[in-house]
Amino acid sequence: MSTEVEVNPKRIPRAVAFNMLQKVAAGGAMLSPQWEPASSHGYVFEQGQDVDDVKLFERYAQILVRHDYLEQRFFDRITRCPACASQHLNLREVCPQCSSAQLSSEALLHHFRCGYVGPSHHFSGKAKDGRVCPKCAGRLENLGVDHDIPGQSLKCGPCQASFQQPPVSGICLSCGLETPSDRLVSEDIYSFCLAPLGREALRQGRLISQRKERVVEEGLPVLRSEVLQNFLFEEHKRATRYGTPFTALIFDIRYLDEAKLNLEREREIVGTLRAMLRNVDLLGRHRSGMLIASLPMTPREMANEVLQRLVAHFEQLTGVQVNAQVLLFDAQVPFEQTIQAAVLKLRSF
Ligand SMILES: [Zn+2]
Ligand SMILES: [Zn+2]
């Protein structure tokens, strides 16, 4: 069986995928975007890329991320015009009433005696003569004694409105559209770095399928059935050659409430098995609902004892029924046959 590429060749050619890994490696195991104001996309991964090149590069990189060859890291966020996608925007504060950008800053005054707070132009007169409060007509003479300046306020030139927190608006320098900042488009952009599988692919000079290379199942510390089969094959061969005992246990797990059959419950059973088996005993998948624990160097009687202990334990569990059998491998019988016979017996219960 070939361990070649799982990357869908329809979506990324192998040579391109490998080439991309090499590029990331050449960039010090991390390839980051470079700002490129002259490019209409705003950034590039390599000199000379146009918009379509960058988009294709990112699409391919995302495929490699999904297949665990690359990892993505947040690089920055770019803001674009919603009409033409240009990043050439002139952002500035504007008047909330008339949208003019012609704003000036003035001090906010707070009159202690009456509590009035307002921009300085609300107070008549000049600062040096003492301004007059519009609410109580009192004079503001000494800063810090009869009044203070709690902050700044903005004043609009055309409409004279006063406000403290102006909205921000962007004018697109490419198409001229003006857009309030909350309606501008923002896009997260990422750097790409080599994941362990990507490093391994470069070391081996080929792409590796992670699904096939995986030893244990996803989310469960159980050997994948293919891995277990290979292991049993090798162990059976070795035990035959050296005449050492080789046994295993096979478990048929049935959930009484099939609707609740899920990873959580299986993880619980696997956890129990792992805790009760030795470290040298491997636990793997035979098929859905069936697990096999190999017991190297364990003669039949000892295997039976382990089985009794486990069965006693599983009898206490509710909602699940675990039937188990000892697998006694015989040098003259292919190991698959021994397993098949046990499965038939278990399923006939
Ligand atoms: Zn205004
Ligand atoms: Zn006052």
Ligand SMILES: [Zn+2]
């Ligand atoms: Zn635009």
